[in-house]
Each structure stands twice: as C-alpha cells, then as structure tokens.
Amino acid sequence: MSDWPLWEVFVRSKGGLAHRHFGSVHAPDAAMALRHARDTYTRRMEGVSLWVVRSADIVASDPDEAGQLFEPAADKVYRHPTFYDIPDEVKHI
Amino acid sequence: MPSLPPIRPEDVATAEKIRPDGAFDAPSDAHDPVRAGYLLRLGDDSLILGQRLSEWCGHAPSVEVDLSLANMALDLIGQATLLLGEAGDADSLAFKRDVLDFRNCWLVEQPNGDFARTMVRQLLFSTWQHMLYQRLTGSRDEALAGIAAKAVKEVAYHRELAAEWVIRLGDGTEESRERTLDGLGWCWRFVPELFEVDDEVEQAVAAGIAADPREFEAEYRAEIARVLGEAGLPVPNDQRPILGGRRGHHSEHLGHLLAIMQYLPRTYPDAKW
Amino acid sequence: MYTTELSKQPNVQSIEDPERLAAFEARVAADEFIEPKDWMPEAYRRTLTRQISQHAHSEIVGMLPEGNWITRAPSLRRKAILLAKVQDEAGHGLYLYCAAETLGTSREEMIEALHSGKAKYSTIFNYPTLTWADIPAIGWLVDGAAIMNQVPLQRTSYGPYARAMVRVCKEESFHQRQGYEAMTSLANGTPEQKRMAQDAFNRWWWPSLMMFGPPDENSPNTAQSLRWRIKRETNDELRQKFVDITVPQAEYLGLTVPDPDLKWNEAKGGYDFGAIDWDEFYAVVRGEGPVARERMTARREAWESNAWVREAAAAHEAKRRQRAAA
C-alpha cells in the first residue's frame, strides 16, 4: 500500500447550519484526516467545524431500490400544508 | 498597517532611555533602532522559513501534504510582510539586504532535507515561535502585539501539525525513525540560538517590546521532550551551540537562498512588479 | 482542455442491457445528474474516468511550471499570490482525483498511470517557464482558457465531477485576474519588462489555443461526449470564444498577437486566426514537449522518494490500533 485510505469531509459553514458533504481527502488516520480536511477545504473561510469519516464506513442506500424507498412518499400529499383549504379570513394557521 | 499609537508619557521616558542622545521620536516609530532590530529578527525568521517551505510546493509526499506545507508557508510570508512592514519597507528589506543584514536564526535557513528534517525543523521553530508570540500579544508595542495576536493562532496550528508529523515519523517504520533522528541531529545544534539574549533583545525587553525567551526555555524543553517521547525518540544530547544569525553571521545556505529569492529585484532595480 | 484536448479514443459501444442504456440516456438527456452508485454504461464510466483523471493530472503537473517561480517571485505580494494560486491547483487536482475515485479507480492507480506515461495531461505544461513574465502569461492565458472550458462543466452529467467543478471554478476566479494584473505591471514597466511580456505572450499564445484540443472534424468523440453532457461545447466553439475575448485584452496591454493572419471578421462577429500547428500539438501529446521529461521526473520523484512518508504514517496508525486493541 502506498496511498492512504479515503475519508469523506463534512463542513459546517457557519453556526446554525448543518454539516454538509464537501469532498474527500486521503489520510493515514482520523487526526490527520481532520488536518488534511482543514488544509484542503477551509482555506477560504468556508467552515467553522469539520467532520471526517472513513469512506469505507459510510452505509448508503441502493439506487436500484430508490423506487421502493422513495416513491411511496410521492402520493402522501396530506403531509404538505398546502393540501388543506383554510378560508382566507382565518389567520395564524 | 495599524496607525501609530498615541504618545504616552511613559513612552517618552522609554524612548529617552533607549536613545541616550535624547532625540525625540514617536516610541513606536520604525526609526527606533531597538524596535526595528527586534522586528527584523522576527520578520526574517518568518520570511526565511516561509521561503524554505515554499520550495516544497509541487514536490510533497502527497497532494494533501502539499496543501498543508503551502498553508504554513503562506502564513509565514504573511507574518514577514507585516513585521518587515513595521520595520521599514517590507520589499526592500526582503529583497535588497545581503546576508550580513539578515537577522534570522540558523534554524530557519537550514535546507529542507527530507520531509523528516523539514518537520523536525518546524517543530523546533514553531513551538518556540508559539511560546514567544503568546507573550508578544502583550507587547507594549501595539503594532507588534496586533501582529502577534493574529499570528499566534497560525503558529499554534503549525506547532501541532509538526508535532503530529514528528510523532508519526518517529514511531512509524524503521526508515522513518532513522530519518527523523537524522533530522533531529541536524537541527538540534541551532536550538540554543533561539534562547540567546544579547544586548539588543535585552533592550527590547526593557522597553516592553520584546519577551525574554529564557522565561519559557524550560517549558519549551519539556514540550519538545514530550513530543519526542511520544515519537519514541530520545532527546538529543546538547551540542555546542551554533550562534551568530542575530548578528548577521549565518550558515553558507542563506547566501544561496537569497541569491534565488532576490534575483529579480536585483537584476532589474528600477522595475515595479 | 485539460479534459477535451486528448480524447481521441474510438467510440466504444460495449454490449449493455438496451433497456437500462435507454433509461440512462433519457436521464442524461433530461439534464439529470448521475451519481456514483447509479447504473451507467461501461463506456461512460471509462470515458469519464479518463477525462477526470486527465484533468486531475493536468492540475498537478501544472503546479510545476508555475512552482518554478515561487522562490523567485519579485515581491512579497507576488510570492504570496503565486503560492496561493499554485496551492489552489493542488486542491483542484485533489478534488478531481476524488471525483474520479468514485468511479472505481483508486488515486494510486491513476497516479501510477500518469507516471508510467499511460495517462496523459494537458500539453501546455510541457513548455518551460523561462522568465517571470511566463507567470502572468500563464495566469492570464492558460487559466483563462481553462476557465472557459470548466465553467460549462459545472453542469456536467456526473454529479461528483460537476460538484468538483463548482468548487474549482469558484477558486479559479482570481487566477486569471492576478495573471492579467501582473502582466499589466510588465506591459507598463521598463523596456526589459515589456520585452519579457511580449516574449512570454509569443511563446504561450499558440499552446493556449491548442489547449482546446484538435479541430472538431478530428475530434471523433465530441458527439457522444456532448450527448452525455461530459462536454458542453465543442473544441472549436470554445477556441473561437477564447480568441475573441483575449485579443482585445492583449491590445489593451499593447501586446502584439503573434499571428499575422489574425483579423476581425465583421460578418461572423469574431476573429479569423491563422492555422494552428497541429504537428507540434501531436508531438507534445506523444511526450515530446521541450520539458516533458523534466515534468515527469519531478512528479515521479515526489511520489517515489517520499513513499517512506506515506508508509510511515500508515505503519504508525497500524501500531496505534494494535496498542488500542491490546
């Protein structure tokens, strides 16, 4: 082996926002992965907090199952506020 | 650049103390030779080490490490720009002085060698610089205190990164351990110079501009011993101290570094870039 | 450019499930993004891997010609700008390698392909940076040409590639400007500086035009790449755009474009320009550029002579885990 394992990098851009996937780095271990993430992805003040996780440890859903996983949600229109008719005169609902 | 601080009576007193001829000058002015001399030491340390680190660009052990090294070099060049700018015209100081007028320590002008030597050099320097700059944030000189406050965060990162690397290399493979020991052997001679206090520093300390490095020498040695311990490396035996950089007496390496760095402004003295 | 100039492999249509292929083509045609775990035709995967890794190699090898001047930059400001710029290129290489890795090839394999000469990179980086003026010239012309190619790739069909290009384009925005600004100092400078500027312009102009790749009629994959949204404009379209934008910028600096056939064509609303020396281009593609050997030697040396560092850090981590487990 001559290159280091791959890590996924998540950056919180500013307080109040969630960490978002930014990209990846190669690093020998977790501490170095954080340093590499900092030196790669926050050179322009892009972040206030970092997460790194080994790419191999990410569990992802199977795109072939996207149909059964996500399409059943499509007809649950009653979950959306715009589904309901409320007379205009009624306020604060 | 920060503007000049207001003149206070105690500053006048200090200024008179340092300038026995009694000539009045604003206490934080660049014409104060003690202040300027001290700024040159700090600025030259950052400049020369930044120049050295930038030699790695495009040649580091991995792309990620290339980015790390460039970040450190950029921090150092930024510090040099501010510090030399306080001492005079930053560019003419960087590009128009010859070796005898450079005030940096021997450690920073040492060639990069391999990655192990580069990281040992960084650990030895950044740990010292960090402890010094922590104190300089309280300097009576507001401009210097401001620069130190900004730089101290950069340097804290350099110090930690270098320590992490020395630990990995010292406690990595047999080869990396050997190389780290070599780097340590190469650089150790230059540590005493970091703690040397000559008349100039003494005066700057007395003026409240500088910090006395002897105050943190024990702390420094303990910290280096801790990192080396974690790296499974012995603390080297003290060698005969190599001194002189602060008075312009450098290794042979600095002249070559300057020949490269200064070639354009010297070849085309009238040009603006 | 980094991405289009070298795509000369024949149109491979491997045998795929026609239904899945049709569904894939429909998604791409609808400007949907393809993500790493999605089904994709083998030829798409292969073409993209080649294109993205070639782009990554170009960013990394491209650090060398400019890196050649970091230690000699003529002012502290120029030194910091140049170092930050070259560092950005390292970042671009890194983002792009990571994007390519999502297609199933490891970075190490890609790097080894580069070092063995199997993988290509942009021809432009096989020319030497002779004087300081080459630095402004590269920022202005080479990054300028690169931006022109990269902006449309932010909407390329492969998600990780598109996202990498968004980041790259954001960072690129200062590269060309710093180049042009530095060129302005030279063009308004001493006679020696003016001479340097014109000489650099003369040397970088034609290779910059070549960066857009062979003419469309010799670019067999263009149609498929356009259909797959891994290329969004043809080589000749981009080249014309570059000439039209750059010539007035050169005139503003008082530089002479080294092309006696260059003239404004009112009817087409663009410049006509002289014939490009494609023999030169293909020679450089074959690895016969003036400093091709120097570039590959430097890259191989950086990778191989520092292998012990990567091994040491990995060994340290293995020991640490062992100790933690004990």
Ligand SMILES: [Fe+2]
């Ligand atoms: Fe780039």
Ligand SMILES: [Fe+2]
């Ligand atoms: Fe660029």
Ligand SMILES: [Fe+2]
């Ligand atoms: Fe690029």
